Amino acid sequence: MLIAGxxxxxxxxxxxxxIFGLMALWEFLDPWREERQGRAVRWPANLGxxxxxxxxxxxxxxxxxxxxxxxxxxxxxGLLPLLGLPLxxxxxxxxxxxxxxxxxxxxxxHKVPLLWRVHRMHHADTELDVTSGxxxxxxxxxxxxxxxxALIIALGVPPxxxxxxxxxxxxxxxxxxxxxxxxxxxxxxxxxxxxxxxMHIIHHSTARRETDSNYGFNLAIWDRLFGTYAHRPAAxxxxxxxxxxxxxxxxxxxxxxxxxxxxxxx
Numbered sequence: 001m002l003i004a005g006x007x008x009x010x011x012x013x014x015x016x017x018x019i020f021g022l023m024a025l026w027e028f029l030d031p032w033r034e035e036r037q038g039r040a041v042r043w044p045a046n047l048g049x050x051x052x053x054x055x056x057x058x059x060x061x062x063x064x065x066x067x068x069x070x071x072x073x074x075x076x077x078g079l080l081p082l083l084g085l086p087l088x089x090x091x092x093x094x095x096x097x098x099x100x101x102x103x104x105x106x107x108x109x110h111k112v113p114l115l116w117r118v119h120r121m122h123h124a125d126t127e128l129d130v131t132s133g134x135x136x137x138x139x140x141x142x143x144x145x146x147x148x149x150a151l152i153i154a155l156g157v158p159p160x161x162x163x164x165x166x167x168x169x170x171x172x173x174x175x176x177x178x179x180x181x182x183x184x185x186x187x188x189x190x191x192x193x194x195x196x197x198x199m200h201i202i203h204h205s206t207a208r209r210e211t212d213s214n215y216g217f218n219l220a221i222w223d224r225l226f227g228t229y230a231h232r233p234a235a236x237x238x239x240x241x242x243x244x245x246x247x248x249x250x251x252x253x254x255x256x257x258x259x260x261x262x263x264x265x266x
Contacts, residue, residue, distance in 0.1 A: 008064070008066050008163055009064065011163070011167070012064075012163070012166055012167060012170070015167045015170070015171060016170055016171075016174075019170075019171045019174050019175065020130060020174055023130040023174050023175060023178040023180065024130050026178065026180045027129055027130060027178055027179045027180055030180065031179045031180070032179050032180055032181040032197070033127075033128075033179055035127060035129075035179070036126075036127065037126060037127055037250070037253070039129075041250065041253055042125065042126075042127060042129075042131065042253050043131055044255070045253050045254055045255040045257075045258055046125070046131035046132065046134070046135045047131060048255040048258075049121075049134075049135055049136070049137070049138075049255060049258050049259070050131075050134045050135070052138055052255075052259070053134070053136060053138050053141045056138040056141060056142065057138075057141055057142070057145060060142050060145070061142075061145045061146075061149070064166075065145070065148055065149065065152060065162050065165075065166055066159050066162050066163050066166065068148075068149045068152050068153065068162075069152050069157055069158065069159040069161075069162040070159050072152060072153045072156055072157075073156065073158070073159060076156075077153055077156055078152075078153060078154060078155050078156015078157070079154065079155050079156060080093060080094060080155050080156045080157065080158070081156045082156075087158055087160070090156075090157075090158050090161070091157075091158050091160055091161035091164070092161070093155075094152075094155055094157030094158060094161040094162070094165075095157075095161045095164060095165050095168075096219070097151065097155055097157070098148065098151060098152075098157065098161075098162070098165045098169075099165070099169070099217075099218050099219050099222075100222060101147065101148065101151050102144075102169065102217055102218070103215055103216050103217070103219075103222040103223075103226075105143075105144065105147055106215040106216075106217070107215050107228070109140065110211070110212055110215070115143075117262045117263075118137050118139045118140050118143075118262045119136075119137070119140055120244060120247075120261070120262075121135070121136070121137045121140075121258055121261045121262065122135055122136050122137070122140075123204060123211065123243065123244050124243060124244045124247035124252060124258075124261065125204070125242070125243060125253075126242060126243035126247075126248060126253070127179075127242060127243075128177055128178075128179060128197075128201055128204055128242055129177065129178060129179040130174050130177060130178045130179075131177075132177040132204075133173040133174040133175075133176070133177035133178070134173065134174070135258075137258070137259075137261070137262060138259075139262065168218060169217060169218055172194065172195065172217055172218045173217055175197070176194075176195045176196060176197050176199070176200040176217070177197070177200065178197055179197075180197055181197060181198060182196065182197075182198070191220055192220060193219070193220055194218060194219060194220055195214070195216045195217060195218060195219075195220050198232075198237070199214055199216075199220065200214055200216075200217075201233075201237070201240070201242065202214050202230045202232065202233050202240070203215065204242045204243070205233055205240050205241065205242065206240075206241045206242070206243060206244060206245050207233070207234065207235075207240075210230055210233055210234070210240075212228070213228050213229065213230035214228065214229060214230055215228055246265075247261070
């Protein structure tokens with residue numbers, strides 16, 4: 001798929017590295033919270049698990065989500081094509097449906113014990129910064145890709161909408177995990193529409209009630225709609241502890257520990 005003459009993977013990578021560089025620079029120049037461990041401890045493993053995720057994803061799913069959408073479109077599959085909706089309407093519905101799926105899947109990764117063992121590696125990060133936005137276990141990546149592909153085929157989401165969703169979701173994951181903060185009044189308005197770092201960091205609290213809140217990655221409506229929204233941590237942002245109590249040892253930030261964590265007890 002070409003966009004303005006460029007292949008779709010090139011577009012996605014350009015947005016990813018652009019947002020990553022921007023957020024990393026923002027964190028460096030104006031961090032919200034003081035780093036206790038520092039990048040030298042956490043970044044090698046977080047970047048390493050990201051590289052492993054890419055390799056596993058390519059091996060298991062050679063076609064990207066956009067590739068799946070192009071295939072489904074070529075086969076005439078999905079509900080949206082049957083309805084004969086205009087491209088814009090089908091794209092908006094597809095985008096919102098994919099975002100709702102990400103929210104629902106995130107809830108399931110918390111509520112189903114077997115899935116939580118996989119997802120908790122993301123929560124075991126004892127600090128939050130831009131690299132936390134792609135710190136997910138390869139098993140979770142495979143499950144997520146399979147779920148996304150199934151929904152794209154079932155609905156027949158237009159490839160253009162899938163590409164837009166992938167760019168926005170990846171960009172927002174980097175943003176709302178970043179160690180940055182917006183001016184208070186602006187942030188309070190913005191969080192009605194999209195997930196902000198101040199909203200998402202509550203989800204990474206060691207307090208389980210707060211961990212089981214603010215599941216959204218992109219659109220903020222789902223947590224408010226389904227009653228999982230938390231406005232601020234009970235101990236305040238200054239008193240809130242990030243991570244999981246059972247995985248606080250410094251060694252747990254090594255790449256080998258991240259890979260094996262679902263198969264170990266804390």
